[in-house]
Amino acid sequence: MDSKRRKFLKIAGLGAIAGVTAPMAFNSLLKGEAFASGGHGHEAAEHGSAHKDAVPQGKQYGLVVDVKKFGNQPGLGRKCIHACHSLHNVPDFGNKKDEIKWIWIEKYENAFTEHSHYKRNEELHKMPIMTLCNHCANPPCVRACPTQATFKNKDGIVMMDYHRCIGCRFCMAACPYGARSFNWRSPRGANELGKPFIKRINPDYPTRMRGVVEKCTLCNERLAHGKLPACVEASNGAMVFGDLNDPGSAINKVLSENFTIQRKPSAGTNPSIFYIL
Amino acid sequence: MLEKGLTGSNLYKGWMAFLLCLIGVGVLSYSQQYQYGLGYTGMSRDVSWGLYISQFTFLVGVAAGGLMLVLPYYVHDYKAFGRITILGEFMAIGAVVMCLLFIMADLGQPIRALNVMLHPTTHSMLFYDMIVLNGYLILNVLCGWVVLNAHQKGVKYPKWIKPFIYLSIPWAISIHTVTAFLYCGLPGRHFWLTAILAPRFLASAFAAGPALLMIIAMILKRTTKFDIGREAQDKLVTIIGYAALVNFFFVGCELFVGYYSNLPGHMHTLDYLFFGLEHDGHMYNNLVPFMRFSTVAGLVGIPLLFISRSQKSDGMLVAACSLVFVSLWIDKGLGLVLGGFVPNPLNYITEYYPSIGEIAITVGIWATGFFVMSLLYKIAITVTLESES
Structure with missing residues (x-):
C-alpha cells in the first residue's frame, strides 16, 4: 500500500513539474520568435504572434528602387554597386565560387522568380x-x-x-533572396599575381576575416551620421530611402503614388525593399 | 574496463591502425582547411552546405537508429536483443561523435563554437540541435557504460539507470526531429519545406542504423565468437525492411505532391535529382546517377533482405543490408542536403563537387567514428564473452 502511494506521489510530482515547465518553455519559444520578427524585445512579445503583417511600430527603414530610372541610365547600377562595395571593403575574388556581394544587378526573371515570365516584355x-x-x-x-x-x-x-558569427551558414540557407555571402577565404589577402582582393582598403570601415557571413547593412554606419545609404546617394534619385512606418516620410509618399512589387511576398518575410517597374 | 580495448588480435590491431592512418590524413587535410578557410572545400555561395552537413544529417539518423534496439529490449523486455542493445548504444556514441565533428569541420570560425551556448538563442533550431545531440551523447555513454559495468560484474544493471534509459528513447526521436527542423522550417527552400521531412528522416534512420549494426554484427560473427543469435537477426530484418519500406513510401509521397501539383518549386529539385535540370541550354545532372542507383539499390535490397531471412543466408543478408544502407546514405547523405540548394533562390543552378581535401576530411571523420565504435565494441564483446565463459 505504502509503496503504491509513494509511486503515485512520484508520478504526480513529475506530472506537475512537466505541466508547469512545458508551457513556460513554449512561451519562451514564442517570445523568441516574436523578438526575431519584431525586434522590439518584450514589447513585441506582448503583442503576440510573429506571423502578423509588418509590425507597424518603431522604425523600419526601407528602400524604393525605381527600375525604369536604372534602365534609362546605363551605368547607374554599376555606380551604386561601386559606391557600396568600395566603401565597405567588399572583396573581389574574380570567381563565382568565392564571390561576395552586397548589392548587385539581377535579371527580372531571377529577381522575381514568382512572377510569370511567359509572353515576356522584352x-x-x-x-x-x-x-x-x-x-x-x-x-x-x-x-x-x-x-x-x-x-x-x-x-x-x-x-x-x-565578431560573433561562427560561420555555420544557417542564415544563408534560410534567406529566400540569396542576399548573404560567406568569406570562404580571407578577404584581406591577394591572388597569385599579388593583386589584393580589396582594391583599396577604406580605413573607416572594418574588413572582415575569413569564415564569417556578411551582407548589406543599409549603411547603418552612415545613417548614424545623418547620411543616406551609399547606393541611394549614388543613385541620382533612382532609389528612395526612408522609414516605412512613418506615415509622413518621403518613401511612404512614393509608395502611395506608385505601383510597387516586393520579391517573394509569399515567403511571409515582409521585405522592406520595393520596386517600381 | 578501458584497457580491454588496447589489446587484441592482429586483425583488430591492423584495423585500428588502418583507421588511424585515415584519421591522420583527415587531420592533415583539416589543418590545411583551417589555414585557408572553407574555400578549401567545393562549397560556394550557392551551395553553402556540402558533404560535412549532409554526412552530419545522415549520421544523426544512424545514431537515432539505436532506438530500434533499445526500445524492444528495455521497454518490451524482448530478451533476444540482450546482446545487441549494447552494440546499438555504442554505435550511437560513434555516430554522434561523427556528427559533432562534422559540425565543427563545417564551421567558418570553429573556435567560436561555444557562442551557441554563450548566447543561447531559443528561436534557432541549431541551438536545440546542440542540446539534443550532446544530451544524446551523454545519455548513451552513461547508459552503455553502466549497463556494461554491471554485466562485467555479473549483476543486473542498477535501478537508477532505468529513467535514463527510458529518457534516451524519446531523446533519440528528438535528435532526428530537430535535425529535420533545421531544414523544413526554411521558407525559401521548397525541397525541404515539407512536413513529412521529420517522419521521413526517422523512417530512414530506423532502417539505416540497424542495417549498419547488422553488417557489423555479421562481421563480428565471422571474426569473433560473438553471435547475436538467429532470433535477433530475424527481428532486425523485419525492422530494417519495414522502416526502409516506409521511407520509400514517403519518398513516393514527395514525388506525388511535386509532380501532381505541378508546382515548379516542388518539381525543380526532384527533376534535378532524378532526371537532370536544364538551364540556359546546359544540362545539370551530376547527382542523377547516384539517385538512380539509390532507388535501384533500395528496390533490390529490401526484397533481398526478406529472402535472406527465409534462406537463412548470412552472405545474402550482408549484401541486402549493404544495399539498403548505401541506398539510404545516397538518399539522405547526398541528395537531400545537396539537392536542396538547386536551384538557388534566384533560380540559378550551381553544381557542387567536393574537393579532394574535403573528401579526405570526411573520410577522416568517418574513420574517427568507426575508431570510437571499434574500441567500444572490443570492450563490450570482451566483457560479454568473459562473463559468459
Missing part, C-alpha cells in the same frame, strides 16, 4: 534589377542564427555582428 527583361538584402520585417535568417550574430536592429535593419 524591355522589362533587359532592365537591371538592383538586388540586395531585403531587411525583412520578419527575417528568416535572424530566426535561424544560433548566436544572434545576425539580428534585427531597432531601426528595422537586419544587422551583422562579424
